[in-house]
Amino acid sequence: MTNQIYPCLWFDGQAKAAAEFYCSIFKNSKITEENPLVVKWELNGYQFMGLNGGSNFKFNEAVSFTIECETQQEIDHYWNHLISNGGSESQCGWCKDQFGVSWQVVPKILSQLMADPKKSEKVVTAFMQMKKFDIEKLINA
Template identity: 55%
Template sequence: MKNDIYPCLWFNGQAREAAEYYCGIFKNARILDSNPIVTTFEANGNRFMCLNGGPEFRFSESVSFVVSCDSQEEIDYYWDALTADGGQESQCGWLKDKFGLSWQIIPAMLGSLMSDPEKGRRVMEKLLKMKKLELPVLQSA
């Protein structure tokens, strides 16, 4: 797969470690290339670059990666894997992994659950009270 546009993630000496971490979480993931400055990897057909850029910059919530999940089991898997070893839960399906990178772990059907204005309002009320999203609760709203 060729993506001409892909993210470069800035790390402070942890580029290879981060790439190995993400490859261990995502299925169909592999390291593409690595040197002391840059490690590139692919996960689920998406290319990423990890750069050992130094301590100047850190991740913020202004950029996050969305993982669209087909089941509660998949939501639980990614949530647990990405919050392990020092990750932090946030609200509404958001979390930070152990490197401080923000993720949104959401059900693939979230858009359809919110497509009806009245049901969408009820779904949103439930969603706003959650950290990890619970698909059965959202479906029953």
């Protein structure tokens, strides 16, 4: 069953290119439907829709997609692919892809580290100095 509620991303004629890009990064992903106006795809079972709506609207950080990662290898995979081809790095695990969509690539262990009152302040200090998260540095903070 696909999700009944899913995001629609507004692209300036690049919906299919975006869908192909995202499907190349995430396992178990595929384009499920396409026509000149709309492209639908699934990333790990979650449905997305891209609309070729023109240049009226641009993406910004008010909406981002979070990728929770088990390992540093996963973080590196998603981060490196998302910033490739004109994407950009930001702070604290945030980046933008080539289409301007914002992503948060975060270690799953982060919430556990933040829940420890003795460690949380040091963890925040550590990740405020990072662009891409480094799990080992967070654990050792």
